[in-house]
Every structure is written in structure tokens, then in C-alpha cells.
Amino acid sequence: MRSLVADARPLQEGHFRRLWLANIVTVIGAQLTIVAVPAQIYADTGSSAYVGLTGVFGLVPLVVFGLYGGALADVFDRRTILVITTTGLIGTSALFWVQAALGGTNVWLLLALFSVQQAFFAVNQPTRSAVLPKILPAELLPAANSLNMTVFQAGAIGGPLVAGALIPLVGLSWLYLVDTITLFATLFAVLRLPPLAVTDAAAAAPGVRAVVEGFAYLRHQPVLLMSFVVDIIAMVFGMPRALFPEIAHLDFGGPDEGGLAFALLFAAIPAGAVVGGVFSGWVSRVEAQGRAVIVCILIWGVAMAGFGLFVGLADVAPDLMLALALVMLALGGAADMASAAFRTSMLQSAADDAVRGRLQGVFIVVVAGGPRIADVLHGASAAAVGTAAAAAGGGVLVVIGTVVAALLAPAFVRYRITRTA
Known part of the structure; x- marks a missing residue:
């Protein structure tokens, strides 16, 4: 049983734990x-169009600062960047709380705060991923990434359920306050990290040229390049x-505003993905990661x-058919979790430390952008x-x-690591 459940060895390292x-x-x-x-925006405006603007106001800073944040993480001490960005996330969450507590109804203020928050997040995440190879050996990176993704996916299920239950009881401002307070736990963990200077860091301040150099490095690394290509294909x-709202309503008879099938x-x-993460003990034993x-x-x-x-x-x-369709989606989620764990580990271990942050920035952009492109393509195809x-x-x-990608890039398929334990 121990060989089946998630590999907890990364938790033995204090900083990661x-x-x-x-x-x-x-x-x-x-x-x-x-x-x-989005709940506050809709309550203030009564317009789904304004709610839809969160996609634009969230994606643009995520792309811009994801790439630039990766460049920052390849020059400056990564612990310092994590401290600054975590503090920024606390500040923006606190501002969300203040405006809600004061009864604010300015949708543009909300969208601006959301953009600033996403900018801090976009710098924080590539840096955080680039830190892992500094505190864990390469053979534990798949297990560490599986543990992280399991928590994230569990939050993606539990968070909305908790929010839906709390909003009618305590109001929106308390949700923002809870987010503000919980972020101090991350700040405490980040402050306990040792200095994390970049090996062979560039002397010059990062700019557009640094981002371009990151892409140039990727062009000459077929294994790393294909890790992005196959993810784009999948997403x-x-x-x-x-398609879920229409499928839930028309195919499975749910109400047009949501319902059980929709949820x-x-x-x-x-x-x-959560189930796959819980039973991810096998990922640490895989050497042929490609x-x-x-x-x-x-x-x-x-x-x-x-599913289709x-x-x-x-x-x-x-x-x-609904039950079988859900099983297919869950199977896909488990497979995607494992794929993401391996691809993240490959980026962390196969890339030079001097470009690791920029490649993690590209990873964030691909992960965020791929599903949004899929939304457009699937919507048009369904019509x-x-x-x-x-x-x-x-x-x-x-x-x-x-x-086709596997046939065109045999080096990616052959990529493997050597376990030391």
C-alpha cells in the first residue's frame, strides 16, 4: 500500500514541508x-459581460508578468522575490477586503485590484517552482510536484464549495479577509527559506532581451520544448x-442556470487529479519520464x-451515461496530474539554473493560456x-x-532520469 499512495519523502525536508x-x-x-x-462583480453590475472581463484582466498580467517574472527569478535572489510577491498578494487581498467592507461597488476598481493580484501571482509561481531543485534532489521532484498539485486540485474542489456556503452567511468581505489571513502562513514559510541566489545569474537587470534569451535557450533544448508542445496539444x-453548461442542460436535463450535473x-x-495525486507513489519510481x-x-x-x-x-x-462521462473526466484528470508532475520535474531538473525561472514562466503562460484557447475552439466547434x-x-x-509529436521528437520519448535511491 505504501508503494501506491503518494510519496511523502519530500516532506522530510523542512523547507518544502x-x-x-x-x-x-x-x-x-x-x-x-x-x-x-466574480460574485461581487455580478452583484454590483448584474452583467455577465462584466464578469467575463475578469478573463481579460486576469490573463494579460498572467502572461506578461509570468514571462517577466521568470526573468526576474533568473537574476535576483529567489527568496527575496518570494517575500516581495507574497507580501504583495497579502496587500491586494487586504484591499479587496477593505473595499468590500466599505460597501464598494466600483467594478473597475475590482478589476484593477484583480489585475495587480494576478501580476504578483504570475511572478510568484515561476519563482516558487524554480526554488524546488535548490531544496530537493532531482529524484524527489516528481513526488514533490504531485504533492503540490494534489493540494491545488483539492482546493479547486473545496474552495468553491466553502465559498458558496459562506457567502449567504457572512458576506463577501469575510472571504477576502480569510484569504488575507491565510497568506501569512505562506509568508512565514518563505521567510524561513535560506538565501537562494541563482547559479551563474546574469549581471544585468532583466528585460525583454532576457525573456527572448529564455525562448532562444528553449529552441535548442528539444526535450524541454516538446514538454510545452505536448501540453498545448492536450489542453x-x-x-x-x-461545453459543460450546455451538456449539463441539454444532454443531461439540468436547469439552464446550473444544477447537479453542471457541478x-x-x-x-x-x-x-486529487485521486491520482493520493495514489501517486509510482511517479517517483519512473525513470523514463518522456x-x-x-x-x-x-x-x-x-x-x-x-467523454464525448x-x-x-x-x-x-x-x-x-452521466456517470460514465464523469468517470472519463476523472480518468483524464488523474492522467493530466501525472503528466504535469513529470513535465514540471523535467523543467526543474533538465534546465540550467540560470534559465529555470524563465522556463517556469513560460510553463505558467502555457498552463493558463491553453485552456482559454480551448474554450474558444470547443465553443465554436460545438456550434x-x-x-x-x-x-x-x-x-x-x-x-x-x-x-505525431512523439514520432517527430524521439529524444523527448527517450528522456529518462537515473534514480539514486
Whole structure:
């Protein structure tokens, strides 16, 4: 049984343990704010169009500062960057609380605060990922990333449920306050880190040139480049979340404003990722990481094709088909969790320390941008061929694209690490 459940050896390292335990608290707090911001915007404006602006106001700083933040993390002491950005996240959450407590209704102020918060987050996350190889040996990185992703996905399920229960009882301002307070746990863990200077750091201050140099480095590293390519293939073609509202309403008979089927569809992928994380003990024993990524993405593609197939058969037996569709989404979530753990570990261990932050910045942009492109493509495809065909066809395209990528980049498939223990 010990070989099946998550590998907890990274938690024996004190710095990682403190960061991970703090993450359990702060992820819930962050999810409360993620729910509270659109809820407050809709309450203030009554317009879904204004709520939709959170996508633009969140994605733009995430892309810009994700790339620039990675460049910062390759020059300055990474502990210092984490202290500054964590303090910035605390400050923005506190401002969210203040404006809500004072009864603020200015939607543009909310969106501006949200953009600033996402900018701090975009600098914090690449830096935080780039820190792990400094405090853990390479063979423990897959296990460490699995532990981190399990907490994140659990928060993605629990946070909205907690927020939905608390908003009618205590109001939005208290959700922002909880987020503010929980972030101090992360600040404490970050302050306990040792100095984390970058090996062979550039002497000049980072700028556009530093970002371009990061992409130039990536161009000559086929293994690392393909880790991004296969993730883009998986997310752009295979993420069907934009179809969930229509599928829940038309195929499984839920109300047009949501309902149980709607909630289950959205929860299935992160639930599968959590289960996959709990039983991720095997990831630390995998040496052929490139091949493992290919297999995981193929499973994701097959699962999304199966999801589309069962949606298409909803008229036959709605309850059974819904259950089978949810199983496919959960299977895909578990496969995606493992794939992400391996790909993150490859970036952390195979890249030079001097460019590690910039590559993690690119990773953040790909992870955030891929599903948003998928939303557009799946929405347009569903309008033309229907939701079932769009979801199933996307899964098939993932399989085809991944096979082609594996054939074109055999070095990625052959990539492996050597375990020392």
C-alpha cells in the first residue's frame, strides 16, 4: 500500500514541508477570492459581460508578468522575490477586503485590484517552482510536484464549495479577509527559506532581451520544448470545459442556470487529479519520464474522446451515461496530474539554473493560456457539430497530435532520469 499512495519523502525536508503545509491553508483562501471576485462583480453590475472581463484582466498580467517574472527569478535572489510577491498578494487581498467592507461597488476598481493580484501571482509561481531543485534532489521532484498539485486540485474542489456556503452567511468581505489571513502562513514559510541566489545569474537587470534569451535557450533544448508542445496539444484540443453548461442542460436535463450535473462535470477533472495525486507513489519510481508523459497524454485524449462518446449516448440512458462521462473526466484528470508532475520535474531538473525561472514562466503562460484557447475552439466547434462531437473529436485530435509529436521528437520519448535511491 505504501508503494501506491503518494510519496511523502519530500516532506522530510523542512523547507518544502513548511511551504507545502502553508499551501494547504492558502489554496483554500485563494479559491475563496477566486469565487468572491466574480460574485461581487455580478452583484454590483448584474452583467455577465462584466464578469467575463475578469478573463481579460486576469490573463494579460498572467502572461506578461509570468514571462517577466521568470526573468526576474533568473537574476535576483529567489527568496527575496518570494517575500516581495507574497507580501504583495497579502496587500491586494487586504484591499479587496477593505473595499468590500466599505460597501464598494466600483467594478473597475475590482478589476484593477484583480489585475495587480494576478501580476504578483504570475511572478510568484515561476519563482516558487524554480526554488524546488535548490531544496530537493532531482529524484524527489516528481513526488514533490504531485504533492503540490494534489493540494491545488483539492482546493479547486473545496474552495468553491466553502465559498458558496459562506457567502449567504457572512458576506463577501469575510472571504477576502480569510484569504488575507491565510497568506501569512505562506509568508512565514518563505521567510524561513535560506538565501537562494541563482547559479551563474546574469549581471544585468532583466528585460525583454532576457525573456527572448529564455525562448532562444528553449529552441535548442528539444526535450524541454516538446514538454510545452505536448501540453498545448492536450489542453487546446482536449479541454472541453466550455461545453459543460450546455451538456449539463441539454444532454443531461439540468436547469439552464446550473444544477447537479453542471457541478459534477466541473468537479470531475479536479476530483480525478486529487485521486491520482493520493495514489501517486509510482511517479517517483519512473525513470523514463518522456515516455510516461506521452502515455499520460494519450490516456487524457482517449478519456476525452470517451467523454464525448457517452455524452452523445445520453438519450439512451441519461443517468448511466452521466456517470460514465464523469468517470472519463476523472480518468483524464488523474492522467493530466501525472503528466504535469513529470513535465514540471523535467523543467526543474533538465534546465540550467540560470534559465529555470524563465522556463517556469513560460510553463505558467502555457498552463493558463491553453485552456482559454480551448474554450474558444470547443465553443465554436460545438456550434457547428454539437457538443458530443466537439468533445470526442478533440480527444481524437489529442491522440493523433501526441503520436505525431512523439514520432517527430524521439529524444523527448527517450528522456529518462537515473534514480539514486
